[in-house]
Amino acid sequence: MSYPYQISSMEAYQQAYKKSVDDPEGFWGSIAENFQFRKKWDKVLEWRFAGDGAPVVKWFQGAKLNITENCLDRHLDTLGDKPAIIWEPNDPEEHYRMLTYRQLHQKVCTFANVLKNNGVKKGDVVCLYMGMVPELAIAVLACARIGAIHSVVFGGFSAQSIADRIQDGKAKLVITCDGAFRGNKTVQLKAVVDDALVQCPTVERVIVLTRTRTPVSMIKGRDVWWEDEIKKVETMGNPPCPAEEMDAEDPLYILYTSGSTGKPKGVVHTTAGYMIYCTYTFVNVFNYQPGEIYFCTADLGWVTGHSYVVYGPLAAGATSMMFEGIPTYPDAGRFWEIVDKHKVNILYTAPTAIRSLMAHGLGFVKDKDLSSLRVLGSVGEPINEEAWQWYFDNIGKKRCPIVDTWWQTETAGVMISVIATVTKPIPSYATLPLPGVQPAIMDEHGNEIKETEAKGNLCMKFPWPGMLRTTWGDHERCFKTYFSAYPGKYFSGDGCLRDKDGNYRITGRVDDVLNVSGHRIGTAEVENAINMHADVVESAVVGYPHDIKGQGIYAFVITEGDRHDNEDLTRKDILETVARIIGPIARPDKIQFVKGLPKTRSGKIMRRILRKIAEGEMNNVGDVTTLLNPDIVEDIKRGKV
Ligand code: PRX
Secondary structure (H helix, E strand, C coil): CCCCCCCCCHHHHHHHHHHHHHCHHHHHHHHHCCCCCCECCCEEEEEEECCCCCEEEEEEECCEECHHHHHCHHHHHHHCCCEEEEEECCCCCCCCEEEEHHHHHHHHHHHHHHHHHCCCCCCCEEEEECCCCHHHHHHHHHHHHHCCEEEECCCCCCHHHHHHHHHHHCCCEEEEECCEEECCEEECHHHHHHHHHCCCCCCCEEEEECCCCCCCCCCCCCEEEHHHHHHHHHHCCCCCCCCCCEECCCEEEEEEECCCCCCCEEEEEECHHHHHHHHHHHHHHCCCCCCCEEEECCCCCCHHHHHHHHHHHHHCCCEEEEECCCCCCCCCCHHHHHHHHHCCCEEEECHHHHHHHHHCCCHHHHCCCCCCCCEEEEECCCCCHHHHHHHHHHHCCCCCCEEEEECCHHHCCCCECCCCCCCCCCCCCCECECCCCCEEEECCCCCECCCCCEEEEEEECCCCCCCCCEECCCHHHHHHHHHCCCCCCEEEEEEEEECCCCCEEEEEECCCEEEECCEEEEHHHHHHHHHCCCCEEEEEEEEEEECCCEEEEEEEEEECCCCHHHHHHHHHHHHHHHHHHCCHHHCCCEEEECCCCCECCCCCECHHHHHHHHCCCHHHCCCCCCCCCCHHHHHHHHCCC
């Protein structure tokens, strides 16, 4: 397979970019020609704002397709015996698994028949809460095969978070594992699902895959084993599972993500535009060459796993590595050992992982053969210069371009990034917009800054095929969150600057969203969870710079009564409460008990002041005279933890 749309020179990039702006429909229409449709589209793009200002965006209207035919069936003749997925287990002693395109196709069809046997129909929502095993990718694709909408929930979320997501999507069926291996721990996934389901009457069936062989409860009439269900289909002679014909704009999946409010929202991606955008960006950003081994370390619980472990690479006929474990188990050489063992050509990971491995020293790198590497990628948070340099020098041996890819759950795919071997990497810059991406930097008055050198809030002024279509069950929320701050434009929530050559540097979120180890967490969500603790009266959560995690979570908490006889225990109780309500990933790094919070006369918490204190900038908290309670600031400064 070759890619007629692969950009191979700076000139080609400039041409593609120009065409994408001058004639977006012609540009994306010609890229779409490289995919398999049952019926072609009538119109490439419909883009308008309804009477109330809500956006309407439709790509490739009228087209009929199934994304799994593009990811699997169409490769069978040419790539049938080539590896689609190579899976490395948590424990290096366990043998890795390899699934060819033919095997993956077979397994997806079999499991799709399992879903059908269990009553799943086109348009139903299926919730997946699994570890990083190949069956997770199989289950995702099986949903897509029959037109069910998948909603994957990351394994680090609590029962309450799963229940919220199941209820919001009205999922009928849940797929989980008995447990998951993560480093030296076993995570009890099924037990968490059981707790969640107490609140979820819509769920009729739970399919449980055996992975850790931990004892689990199995409820008659509701819970069935994955393996038994597969056997049933096999005894039926393993009938084929024709792909459901989907409309270009039929929903493919829901993925919940955090924003400034306490309630995560279900970002909805649809079929044709999503597929084309992930694949186009995958092939170009990484300069993927047929036959190469590509390793993205992301979990399928996040958008990176959806777009760049499963859909993008498979639609491009690539070999995608999947990894069950963590970068530091059994030691901090695990990534490098995988690269050495499988001769990985392209590695895509997060700055947090790089910083954590960097802290373990070069001893874990030096005996590994990393000469197969050709391109390195970074995603999820700003990469600091030191980490960038370490990655470039010690992993890429100064040979491999680093693609620092800026994008979001809402964008489906990379928006601003280096194009490997084509455009020039600059440490800590995402650099240039990809073709089809039209950024606008907005000033504080809401106007676009036209000068090349600029600093402000990052928006998009034209749609791209991967753009979110709505937030599940609440289009109004989609409109308010993304399209109301700057009418007619998509607002990313990020701040950025643009240098004199047009390179973009992302400076971080300008809303109340934190990025902790690349995980997106809303401060309001964490506050709500802390406030659930029986003794808590009020709390305020801010981010602070953290050497490894990028950002840490700092909570200022007012409690009722006298907790001081055992402050430490109260702290632990609060952490446990947050873990129960959201999940372990949202546990604050620091909790400071305070008597009050700095508030304006109208009762608003002055987070700016708290942020400065959390950052340790005690003398730089700014004007406090307008506060209702200025004295509290000194008090909080004294108590900083
Ligand atoms: O703040 C930006 C940051 O991560 C946010 C999106 O998070 P999420 O939806 O979870 O998607 C992560 C995977 C794409 C953005 O608003 N972010 C992501 N990539 C970068 C980044 N910040 C700086 N540089 C990046 N390369």
